[in-house]
Amino acid sequence: MKQFFKFVLATIIGVVLITVVLVLVVIGIISASGDKTIEVEPNSVLHIAFTNPITERTPNNPLAGLSFLGLDKDKSTGLNDILANIKKAKTDSNIKGVFLDESYMVSGQATTEEIRNALIDFKKSGKFIVAYSEIYTQGFYYLASVADKVYMNPKGIFELKGFNSQVTFLKGALDKLGIEVQIIKVGTFKSAVEPLFLTKMSDANRLQVTSYLGSLYDHFLTGISKSRGINKDSLFNYANNGRVQLPEDAVKLKLIDGLKYKDEILDDLKARTGTIKKNDLNSVELADYTKSNADSDTKDESSSKNRIAVVYASGEISGGEGDDNTIGSERISKALRKVRLDNKVKAVVLRVNSPGGSSLASDVIWREVMLTKKVKPIIVSMGDLAASGGYYISCAADSIIAQPNTITGSIGIFAILPNMQKLFNDKLGVTFDGVKTGKYADLGDISRPLTPEEKLILQNNVNHGYDDFTKAVAEGRHKTQAYINSIGQGRVWTGEQAIKIGLVDRLGNINDAIASAAKKANIKNYNLVAYPEQKSFFNQLSGDVTAEARTRILQSELGNNYKVYEQIKGVTQIMRTPQARMPYSIEIK
Structure with missing residues (x-):
């Protein structure tokens, strides 16, 4: 009887939890369906704070703003809407100005660059930009450095230390487990x-990382130098010698204004x-501003029959459908x-933002x-990445x-078979035996x-893939x-380097690409x-939401070690078919 009541109680709790989730879904859908145009009050400030990863497009999520299943209540805004807003x-x-509030730039450097350039263009209006943070990571400071005034908390933290790239090597662990990884590659x-x-x-890898990391860092310092009026060599020395240890140091060196x-x-x-001091500041959040009916200089071209299509290819490349965060060859x-x-x-x-994947x-x-x-x-x-397979799908275009x-870059192919x-034999005591009808069955x-x-068969297969790629x-x-x-040979380049060797035609953002497409099509x-x-919310609910919740939980539990988990997870995923994939992720904080 005791066991019976335990099962009954568990069932009741399960039903209650499911009911709560369904109620939240219904509330979210009703709320979303009732969304109205946001009215921006006069003398308002556009409040920009980046706390979520910045995707290429704003997620199609009517429950944005709610918090359940481990998801943040914050509304995520894609790069497309950030730039448009x-x-x-x-x-x-x-809108009288922009308030850049404390942010953790969970984005690649090219994404940050696009937002930064949009803010530089915004300043041409004569409106102000004020930046503030308790902690300035290098990524957020690079963005904030374009502001008219850059402030930080008197007890805050300011990071200026240079870039680093670190790889987690698994050979020692694999040796202890008795796993030999058989590598077949070109490059x-x-x-x-x-x-x-x-x-x-390897020496070759150290050479390429030193080269592209130096290019990224030089661009980073050049941008800050131009915005803050500080000599680039001085900035290098500040970072190299650890000159910024306290908030007062950042003020003294004119990195911030106060x-x-x-x-x-x-x-x-x-x-x-x-605004009168005792009154509340009129402000509008970036996500909400998307729904505002602002007076803009953007022409109403709704009557035009001409269209320019923007096809978003974002994430790792694989066969099948994929989703908004992965590139499925069938869907694209x-x-x-x-x-x-x-x-x-x-x-x-x-629009390509991909480290590559299946060749x-x-x-x-x-x-x-x-x-x-x-x-x-x-x-x-x-975008941030268009390497290996990401470059493969790009190379046939009229212009890059x-x-x-x-x-x-990263033009190369590899295959892995453990x-x-x-x-099996020595560690687990498991053996195998069987019959086959052919030598290679x-x-x-x-x-x-x-x-x-x-090995020769697989090497020929990879060689053929590299020949096709080149x-x-x-x-x-x-x-x-x-x-x-x-x-080629698998070497990685920055966009700045890629222009010099002919892999890229010119520097610019997605709006420059749209303008170029219009010009080539001879349309105004x-x-x-x-x-x-984008998939409907209901199609995403069972998969994407639970996957995002799982990711958030892992990030919370593992902290900085989450990137190690991601690297190990990535290694296990590439042990399948020949790959045209970036060597590693690049993270600048």
Whole structure:
């Protein structure tokens, strides 16, 4: 009987929890369906605070603002809406300025660059930008340095220490487990596999990391130097010698303008907007401003029959459908076919933000880009990453536009097959036996090592993939295959470096790519349409929401060690088919 009541109680609790979740869903949907245009009060401040990862597009989530299943209550705003809102605020008479509030820039450097450039353009209106933070990470300070005034909490933390790149090597752990990782690759610099068979960086990898990290850091210092009027060499020395240890040091070196508490910042903003000190400051959140009906200089082109399609390809590349955060070859191919066959679409912008992935899936998308190019202009806009497979799908475009700190190149192919014989036999006491009808019937069996003949088969497969890759790049970039091979070999480049070697045509943002597409299509008035269509909230609910909740929980529990978990997880995912993938993630804090 006691056991019976336990089961009954568990069932009741389960029903209650499900009911609560469903009620929250209904509330969210009702709330979302009732959304109205936001009225911006006169003398308002656009409040910008980045606390969530910045995606390419604002998630399609009517429950934004609620907090359950481990999700934040904060509303996430995609780069598309961030840039549009800053542009809109520039000419909105009700917006007097921007308040950049304490943020942790969970974004790549190219994303930060686009937002920073939008803020620089905003300043042309004569409106103010004030930045404040308790903790200035290097990423947020790079963004905030464009502000008219940069303040921080008197007891805060200011980081200026330089960039570093660290790789987690797993060979020692794999050896202890009795796992041998069999590597088949092309490319001296293709270092994604190094953590599996080395205990430190190879000389080639150290060379390329030193090169591109130096390029990124030089651009970082140049931007701050220009905004703050501080000599770039001085900035380098401040970081190199640890000159900024206390908030007072940042003021003394003119990196910031002063030390203030939050209430003092709010009083300053009230004074700037003509608000009486005892009254509340009129402000509008970035996410809410998307729904405002501001007076903007953006032309109403809704009557135009011409369209420019922006196809978003964001995340790792694999076969199948994918989703808003991964590139499924089937989903992106369908989108490219749709815009290619749509007579109203006069040009296409392919927005690529990807470290690569499956070489086969990359080739499938490349084919669709090639076919699209034959009938209408297609321009690639590179985000934080457009490397390896991300470059593969880009190379056939009419033109490639990147940010100076975009990470690109990494033209190379590799395959990984683990040999777990020692783990099974020696560690676990498990053995295998069987029969086969052909010599290679069990090729790819992880319970034994590859034979020399099998290694040759796989190496030929990878060589063929690399040959196809370099041919595609050579054709798309109008270079010889020999030249592409010389700058390929898996080497990573920044956008600034890529221009010099011909992998990128010019520097710019997604709006520059759209303007370029319009010019090539010889159209002036047009509507923008985005593809692929974002999944409905109900389609995302069971998968994306729970996945995001799981990610948030892991990040909370593991803290800074989460990046190690991500690296190990990534290694296990690439032990499948030949890959055209970035060697590692790059994180600048």
